[in-house]
Amino acid sequence: MTIKVLAIDDSRTMRNMLNYALAGAGFEVTLAEDGQDGLEKLGNCDPDVVITDLNMPVMDGFGFIENVRGQSHWLGLPILILTTESAEELKAKARKMGATGWIVKPFDEEKLVAAIRRVAS
Amino acid sequence: MANGNDLLDTFYQECEDLLVAMDEGLRELSEGESDPETINAIFRAVHSIKGGAGAFDLTELVRFSHRFETLLDELRAGRMTAEEDLIEVLQFSGDHLGDLVTAARNGEESDTEATERNLGLINKFLGPEKSSDEEVEIEFEPVSFDFDLGLATGGAGRHAITFRPTRDVYQLGHEPFRILRELAELGTLEVTLDASEVPTLDDLDPEENYLSWSILLETESSDQAIQEVFEFVDGLCTLEIRPEGDAAEGAALDTTPFDLAAGSGVSAATTVEPVPAPVEVAAAPEAPVVSEPTGSEPAPPPAAAEAAQAADARDKQGKQKAKGSNASIRVDLERVDKLVNVVGELVIHQAMLFQALENMRLSSGSELATGLDELSQLSREIQESVMAIRAQQIKPLFQRMFRIVREAGAATGKKAVLETAGEMTEVDTAVIEKLADPLTHMIRNAVDHGLEAPDKRVQIGKAETGTIRLSAAHRSGRVAITIADDGAGINRPKVKSIAIEKGLIPADADLTDAEIDNLLFLPGFSTASEVSALSGRGVGMDVVKNAIQSLGGRVTISSRPNEGTSFLVSLPLTLAVLDGMVVEVAGHPMVIPITAIVETLKPPKQDFHGLDSSDWVLSVRGTYVPVVDVGAALGFRTAKDDPTNSVVIIIEDEESSRTALLVDGIQDQRQVVIKSLEENYGHIDGVAAATVFGDGRVALILDPSSLVEQISRVGDPSNGTRIAMEERHAATA
Numbered sequence: 030m031t032i033k034v035l036a037i038d039d040s041r042t043m044r045n046m047l048n049y050a051l052a053g054a055g056f057e058v059t060l061a062e063d064g065q066d067g068l069e070k071l072g073n074c075d076p077d078v079v080i081t082d083l084n085m086p087v088m089d090g091f092g093f094i095e096n097v098r099g100q101s102h103w104l105g106l107p108i109l110i111l112t113t114e115s116a117e118e119l120k121a122k123a124r125k126m127g128a129t130g131w132i133v134k135p136f137d138e139e140k141l142v143a144a145i146r147r148v149a150s
Numbered sequence: 151m152a153n154g155n156d157l158l159d160t161f162y163q164e165c166e167d168l169l170v171a172m173d174e175g176l177r178e179l180s181e182g183e184s185d186p187e188t189i190n191a192i193f194r195a196v197h198s199i200k201g202g203a204g205a206f207d208l209t210e211l212v213r214f215s216h217r218f219e220t221l222l223d224e225l226r227a228g229r230m231t232a233e234e235d236l237i238e239v240l241q242f243s244g245d246h247l248g249d250l251v252t253a254a255r256n257g258e259e260s261d262t263e264a265t266e267r268n269l270g271l272i273n274k275f276l277g278p279e280k281s282s283d284e285e286v287e288i289e290f291e292p293v294s295f296d297f298d299l300g301l302a303t304g305g306a307g308r309h310a311i312t313f314r315p316t317r318d319v320y321q322l323g324h325e326p327f328r329i330l331r332e333l334a335e336l337g338t339l340e341v342t343l344d345a346s347e348v349p350t351l352d353d354l355d356p357e358e359n360y361l362s363w364s365i366l367l368e369t370e371s372s373d374q375a376i377q378e379v380f381e382f383v384d385g386l387c388t389l390e391i392r393p394e395g396d397a398a399e400g401a402a403l404d405t406t407p408f409d410l411a412a413g414s415g416v417s418a419a420t421t422v423e424p425v426p427a428p429v430e431v432a433a434a435p436e437a438p439v440v441s442e443p444t445g446s447e448p449a450p451p452p453a454a455a456e457a458a459q460a461a462d463a464r465d466k467q468g469k470q471k472a473k474g475s476n477a478s479i480r481v482d483l484e485r486v487d488k489l490v491n492v493v494g495e496l497v498i499h500q501a502m503l504f505q506a507l508e509n510m511r512l513s514s515g516s517e518l519a520t521g522l523d524e525l526s527q528l529s530r531e532i533q534e535s536v537m538a539i540r541a542q543q544i545k546p547l548f549q550r551m552f553r554i555v556r557e558a559g560a561a562t563g564k565k566a567v568l569e570t571a572g573e574m575t576e577v578d579t580a581v582i583e584k585l586a587d588p589l590t591h592m593i594r595n596a597v598d599h600g601l602e603a604p605d606k607r608v609q610i611g612k613a614e615t616g617t618i619r620l621s622a623a624h625r626s627g628r629v630a631i632t633i634a635d636d637g638a639g640i641n642r643p644k645v646k647s648i649a650i651e652k653g654l655i656p657a658d659a660d661l662t663d664a665e666i667d668n669l670l671f672l673p674g675f676s677t678a679s680e681v682s683a684l685s686g687r688g689v690g691m692d693v694v695k696n697a698i699q700s701l702g703g704r705v706t707i708s709s710r711p712n713e714g715t716s717f718l719v720s721l722p723l724t725l726a727v728l729d730g731m732v733v734e735v736a737g738h739p740m741v742i743p744i745t746a747i748v749e750t751l752k753p754p755k756q757d758f759h760g761l762d763s764s765d766w767v768l769s770v771r772g773t774y775v776p777v778v779d780v781g782a783a784l785g786f787r788t789a790k791d792d793p794t795n796s797v798v799i800i801i802e803d804e805e806s807s808r809t810a811l812l813v814d815g816i817q818d819q820r821q822v823v824i825k826s827l828e829e830n831y832g833h834i835d836g837v838a839a840a841t842v843f844g845d846g847r848v849a850l851i852l853d854p855s856s857l858v859e860q861i862s863r864v865g866d867p868s869n870g871t872r873i874a875m876e877e878r879h880a881a882t883a
Contacts, residue, residue, distance in 0.1 A: 039194070042161040042202040049157060084197055086190075098321075104357065107323030109382075113201050129323035130382035135205035147332060148323060148382060 032149045033057045035076035037067040037093065038111070039085040043134070047080065047111075054142040064088030068096055071103070077149040080132075080141075083112040083119070091126060098127035107148035111136060161202045162255045163480060166546070168195040169248050173549045176244050180237050186226070192240075193222040199247065203254075210260050211250045217272050217279065218243045230275065239271045245553050308394035309369065309376060314344075314362035315387040321357060324383055330363065332379045337369025366394070483579060486539050493533050494727060494823035498842055500529050501820065505845050530821065537724050541576040544622050544631075547586060548573050551593050555618055558597035565604045565614055566597045571621035577629050578724045581701055585631075585721070588697040592633045592717055593618060595691070600635035600715050610712070612636070619716075628745065629723060634716035640709040642666045649675060667707045671695045700828055702838050704855060720803075720855075722838075730822050730841075730851060733799065733813040736786035739849040740813070741822055741841060746854045748800040748808065750816060755794045766793055768810045770800065776858075779812040783857055784836060803855040811854065824851065835860045 034056045036047040044060045051058045059074035061067035065088040067081060079097070083090035090110060097103045107129040112119075115133050123131060129148055132141060175192035200215035221240070224230045246268045253260040273279065311333075315326050333339055341363055348360040367376065373391065380389055504522060512519050548570045555568040577585075601607075601616035608614050619634045642663060649655045649669045661669075669675055673692040698705045703721040722728070730741035731750075757769045758777070766777035779796075782789040790796065796812040803809075822841035827834070836857035837850050 040198040040201060041164045042157070042198070042205070045157055045160045046205060084194060086194060104321050105323055105325075113197070113204065124322070124385065127322050134201050144382070147328065147379070148325075 031055065031057045032078065032145065033059070033074060033076045034145060034149075035059045035061060035067060035070060035074050035079045037061040037064065037079065037081040037085070037090070039063050039082060043082065043111075050136075050138045050141060051145070053138075054145075056142075056145065064090060064093030064096070067093050071097065076106070078145050079106060079108045080111050080145070081108060083110060083114055083123075091122065094123065094126045094128055109144060109148065111141075158206060160480075161206060162251070164202065165199055165251045165255075168199055169244075169251065170546050170549050171195045172244055172247070173552060176237070176241050177549075177552055179232055180241065184232050189222065189226050189232075192244075193219065193226050196222060196247065199251065208254050210262065210265060211247075211254055214243075214250055214265050214269065215247060217269055217276070218247060221272050221276055224276065236275060239275065241553075241556065242271060243268055245556075248553075307368070309365075309367045309373075310390075310392045310394050311365040311367060311376075312362070312390040313365060313380070313387060314389070315359050315383060317358045317360070319359050319383065319386050322386065324386065326359070326361070326363070329379055329383065330365070333365065333367055333376070336371045336375060336379070337367055339368075340366035362388075481539070486536070486579075489536050490540065493529070493536050496529050497533060497727065497821060498823055500526055501843065502845065505843075533727060533821070537578075537727070540579050540724065542579045542582055543573065544575050544577050544582060544629075545573040547582050547589065548620060548622070550586070551589065551620055554590050554593045555597055558594045562598050563603065564597055564601050564616060566601055566616045566618055568593075569617055569619045571619070572623045575622040575624060575629060577622070577721065581629070581703075581721055581724075584697065584701055585719075588694040588719075589631070589633070591691075591694050592719075593620070596633055596635040596637070596715070596717075600637035602638050624723070625720075629721045631719040631721065632716055633719070634714060636714040639711040639713060640667050640670070640707075640715055645669055664708075667709050670707065671705070696833075699833050702824075702853070704853075727821055727823050728851070729819070731799070731819050732817040732843075732849065733780075733797070734815045734817060735784070735813050736781040737814075738786065739817065739843070739847060740780070741849050741851040742799060742801070742811070742813075742854060743838075743851070744819065746801045746803070748802045751798040751800065751810075753794075753798055755792075758793050768798060770808075770810070773808075775800065775808045775810045777810045777812060778858055780852070780857065781812070781814070783860065801854040801858075803858070809854070809858045811857075822849075822851065 032055075034051050036044065036051065036058060037060075038044050038047065039062055044062070048058050048060055057074075059070055059076065061070050063085040064081070067079070068088070071079075081090045081093055088096075090112070094108055097106060097108065108127065109130040109132055110123050110128050111132045111134055113134045120131050130144060132144060172192050172195040175188050175195070178188050179192070196215050196219045200212055200219055203211035203215060218240075221230075221243070225232060225236070225240075230236060246264055249264070250260050252258075269279075313326070313329070315324070319326065330339070330341060342365075344362045344364065345360070347362070348354070354360075369376070376391060380387070383389075500522075504526065507518060507522060551570070552568050555566050558564075559566040596618050597616070600618075602610075602612070604614045607616065617636050619632065619636075622629060622631045624630075646655075646659075646661065646666050646669070649666075649672070650657050650659070652674060654669065654672050654675060655661070670691045671694075673690065675690060675692070695705050698719055698721070701721055703719055705720075706718045707715065708718070709715040728741075729744040731744055731747060733740050733742055751770070753768060753770075758766050759769065759774070760766055767774045768777050769775075777793065777798075779789050779793070781787050790812065793812055796814060797816055799811045799813060799816075801809055801811055822843075824839045825841055827837065827840050836853055838853035838856075839851045841849055841851055843849060
């Protein structure tokens with residue numbers, strides 16, 4: 030079964046690269062530009078995994094996770110954070126809010142794909 | 151499928167947008183706007199550039215943007231305030247970031263000296279780059295996963311693993327079963343389930359985990375590979391990985407941070423703090439049963455959720471409108487240009503078809519004629535749509551000028567601010583591109599030559615800081631751009647004496663103020679006697695004028711002593727087509743842009759008033775308008791003795807002054823495709839370009855304002871001077 034990935038990043042470059050890497054790995058990719066956009070697309074694309082940036086306009090990654098985890102339907106949805114940040118307190122905050130994993134940008138294509146396979150159903 | 155270059159292109163395109171956003175934010179900051187979202191927007195722009203640069207291994211860009219970002223972060227977190235000196239450093243850093251991006255894009259060596267200098271400025275605020283910063287940079291190595299364990303010993307063999315996930319592991323999107331499956335891929339697996347913690351059914355929360363596993367793994371893979379499998383559950387489980395039969399190594403591994411007890415306070419918090427969501431879930435009908443607690447099969451959303459989604463969709467429509475730019479795509483300019491050309495050909499061919507049918511004398515009500523009418527309407531719509539694609543706001547260009555003013559001010563020791571207006575004015579992309587250089591030069595000039603030194607300004611009661619005003623607007627079918635300073639105005643005696651000195655005008659020339667001002671545009675006129683840090687660049691106003699003329703534009707100058715100088719640049723909206731009135735002049739078809747035309751008349755003789763044998767003015771509803779005989783002006787024939795057998799076309803230029811053009815007759819009105827003459831021929835005063843009609847005839851497109859300007863010069867009393875100037879002009883053309 031094709032793994033469906035929702036990738037959220039405000040940077041067009043990053044979205045492009047994610048799309049390139051993930052679609053290339055055979056995933057079905059939906060792109061969103063910020064947390065709000067991600068939330069709106071969540072229902073339609075029904076992803077197996079979400080990858081999200083943290084610092085974004087309109088709604089940031091934390092806001093996104095908070096919103097998703099607040100909906101019972103998405104409780105078990107794996108959410109990976111893809112960010113340039115690596116501060117421990119941010120990681121802690123993300124985990125507490127319900128993030129599944131943390132990947133530091135720039136990402137290695139193979140490892141990203143492996144990470145998605147690891148958490149995707 | 152995209153390739154690496156496409157990705158890189160996107161990155162640079164995005165950088166452009168981000169730099170504009172950053173500049174805008176920095177400008178707002180410098181104007182005293184310190185709202186958190188402004189600072190955050192600057193931060194995000196720099197942050198995104200850093201992120202992309204890291205992905206493409208642009209190390210200097212990463213290093214610099216990282217420090218810049220750190221400084222912004224301090225400001226964002228409120229640990230610093232936006233004082234003037236900090237803002238200055240931020241602006242310099244923004245400029246330098248732009249330079250680094252440009253250098254990287256063009257594959258040039260970046261100015262590392264400038265980077266160091268700028269980092270030095272940043273370090274004044276942040277202190278020297280600390281080792282912790284270096285650590286951060288390591289993360290931009292394209293090896294990116296976040297391992298807390300550096301135990302990469304090659305431990306092939308048998309491993310005993312105890313894996314005890316926390317209660318809430320499912321809720322965070324983890325699935326122990328998948329972890330076991332992944333382990334199985336590494337080698338042979340023997341798994342023992344420990345279900346001793348599972349409570350009675352009454353106490354069981356289907357969302358929670360009560361299971362743990364003992365695993366015996368036989369593998370050739372390294373310890374690191376095994377640990378990687380558990381990467382994301384680090385802190386969410388008690389984990390022990392022990393090489394079987396090697397007690398010493400096992401002891402070392404026992405203390406890995408995977409272990410919950412040894413982990414950070416975070417994991418403790420995770421286990422202690424109740425998660426509110428599962429409480430609701432337990433009541434929900436679609437909660438997964440305990441035997442399959444995966445949470446991976448998304449149940450259909452309940453009606454409420456569907457309704458919420460519908461509302462979301464509605465919201466979204468509204469928001470997309472508000473955001474505007476969101477629903478956009480990027481298209482290669484070449485493709486658009488091709489479309490423009492093809493549509494241009496379409497228009498010409500449609501005109502030909504029309505002509506051919508007319509020659510067949512079809513009745514206007516015939517099916518063919520109606521169909522053709524519809525076709526012409528459609529092709530017109532296509533054309534307008536294509537033009538709209540090419541139109542772009544002038545804002546990014548204006549944004550760049552803030553930096554020019556800053557730099558020019560710093561270089562000349564003058565204080566200057568830039569004020570802009572009409573940034574949303576849309577102009578053809580090609581026009582914007584080609585306008586960058588002349589505009590930059592005019593802005594520099596305005597600071598360098600226009601404004602007085604700060605002490606002088608104070609002396610004469612002006613504000614110490616001079617103002618440069620840059621504005622854009624649509625005016626009579628063209629784009630008018632004004633560059634105005636509030637400086638001393640043109641020093642006319644000085645300009646005149648320089649011109650005489652350089653032999654540009656005779657020593658006894660009697661010139662009007664406007665004529666003196668226009669001397670600035672003469673080739674060879676350079677205010678070399680006041681060479682400053684900027685003016686030594688060897689570009690004169692004549693180059694500016696030529697650049698603007700090559701765009702089908704005009705530049706005029708006006709100046710008032712002590713009030714300042716302003717340049718008005720008038721440009722066509724597009725370089726591709728125009729609506730024109732086809733007129734006949736001395737047996738030649740010519741096109742006058744409709745946008746310039748106010749009205750057409752056939753006035754009676756008594757409305758013409760002769761000034762001398764060939765100069766006329768026309769009385770139009772009580773005002774007198776100068777008359778220009780187009781045929782004579784272009785040298786087709788001598789001026790008419792009797793203007794009454796001509797048709798009069800009243801035109802108005804950007805400055806709203808009117809002129810009556812005499813032509814022999816009006817043929818029709820149509821849209822014509824502009825074919826530049828300048829590429830193959832050169833610039834001719836009074837002629838903007840040429841076009842091809844449907845019947846294959848070539849016609850000149852007139853540039854009414856320059857035609858009028860030319861006539862008023864020829865008819866000038868100081869003809870001798872003028873001719874000298876014309877010759878100079880011709881020599882450079």
